[in-house]
Amino acid sequence: MTTPEQPPPKVAWTKRLPALLMVGTAATLAPLAVIKADGLDTAALFVGVPLAIAVLIALAPPAKSLHGLTFRVVTFALLITSAFLHEGAACVLMAAPLVYGVAHFVAELVRQSRIREAGRRYQAALAIFPLLVAGLEGTAYRVDPVQQVGVERVVALSTAEVETRLAQGPDFSAERPFLLRFTGYPTPTAATGGGLAVGTRWTFTLAGDPIVTEVVAHDRRRIAFTVVSDQSKTQRWLRWKGGTIRLTPRPDGTTTVKLSVEFTRRLDPSWYFGPIESAMVGAGLTHFADSLGLQEDPTADD
Known part of the structure; x- marks a missing residue:
């Protein structure tokens, strides 16, 4: 037994x-x-x-x-x-x-x-x-290190009203998207500057450090910025190059606003970190659009 x-x-x-x-x-x-x-x-x-x-x-x-x-x-x-x-x-x-x-x-x-x-x-x-x-990517070669991300919205504002809103600058008290809150990815907390004239500079404070941008082009349909200096913590992951805001008036009096930014990815391999950084920057750009008061018009026709 x-x-x-x-x-x-x-x-x-x-x-x-x-x-x-x-x-x-x-x-x-x-x-x-x-x-x-x-x-x-x-x-x-x-x-x-x-x-x-x-x-x-x-x-x-x-x-x-x-x-x-x-x-x-x-x-x-x-x-x-x-x-x-x-x-x-x-x-x-x-x-x-x-x-x-x-x-x-x-x-x-x-x-x-x-x-x-x-x-x-x-x-x-x-x-x-x-x-x-x-494992040699980033040392012996690089694959598409320069990336561009954009966010497009139709807002219930004329192009002139959108420009007025942009000239006032962002208010970063808007709630950040879930992806940014979940990961703790840093985003700007304050902005100083004024106007959209060529040569105007805006300073964005990110995690206590400044990012200085300058308006390099401005007409009725397009506002372009370049990054003059960047001392932010995001330099560990990417280097900002510049951004563009395009305004397209619509027949119903609303405006299509497209914000896009360009950056150089500093993390490899591209097939892994490329999509991750695009998602993070895209979420940050969504938060930036919210901070500018560019809310999607729910009544706008497709």
């Missing part, structure tokens, strides 16, 4: 108390690591982060597979990188799916090479070369 398996003995909560205290301490200090006091890196960065990671490593169950080990190592690496990059942590979060995907793809190639016959191991090994070529 076989004896029934006995349930594992319960561990008294007092024996778990040290581990719980360690986890609680790590969870408290880790978020503080990215907070600066008077512009200085706090001790939470150099003590709290190592403590949090050490606790997680010590208490985590042993990895039972190559993929489990890969996931753990990549996760810890991303945590460390995010803490030290501060404002660039958003970039790390955007890149996380790509990093995990590449790491697990390589882990699977290694696993397959171990279980296959010797003659077929080379086939699995050769699959890594496309990754090597893709």
Whole structure:
């Protein structure tokens, strides 16, 4: 007869108390690591982060597979990188799916090479070369680094009224789109300037830093801006080139307004970060249109 398996003995909560205290301490200090006091890196960065990671490593169950080990190592690496990059942590979060995907793809190639016959191991090994070529983008070559994003709306205003609204400048108290709120992507919070005459400059404050633009062209149908200087945090991801506002009067007295901006992407590969940056900038441009009071006219005909 076989004896029934006995349930594992319960561990008294007092024996778990040290581990719980360690986890609680790590969870408290880790978020503080990215907070600066008077512009200085706090001790939470150099003590709290190592403590949090050490606790997680010590208490985590042993990895039972190559993929489990890969996931753990990549996760810890991303945590460390995010803490030290501060404002660039958003970039790390955007890149996380790509990093995990590449790491697990390589882990699977290694696993397959171990279980296959010797003659077929080379086939699995050769699959890594496309990754090597893709990894050279941004160093040996670039693919379409200059991108353009636009937003078009039909507003219940004449072209003259739209120009008056534009000359007053944006009011950034409008609620940001969900994508921007969810990701924490920075957008302008204030604007100073006045008018739309050629040579007029507008300064936009983004995350405490200025972006200075200048009107370089203005007629009845088109207003063009160029970026004179940019000290914003978005330089980690892109460099603004300029923008255009086109006004097209409609027979019913409304106006079609198209806002477009051009920027140079600073993140590669293009097939991954290109769509992401287009989506983020598109959401930011939608918020900018809302801030200018350019609301879509629900009664406008298509």
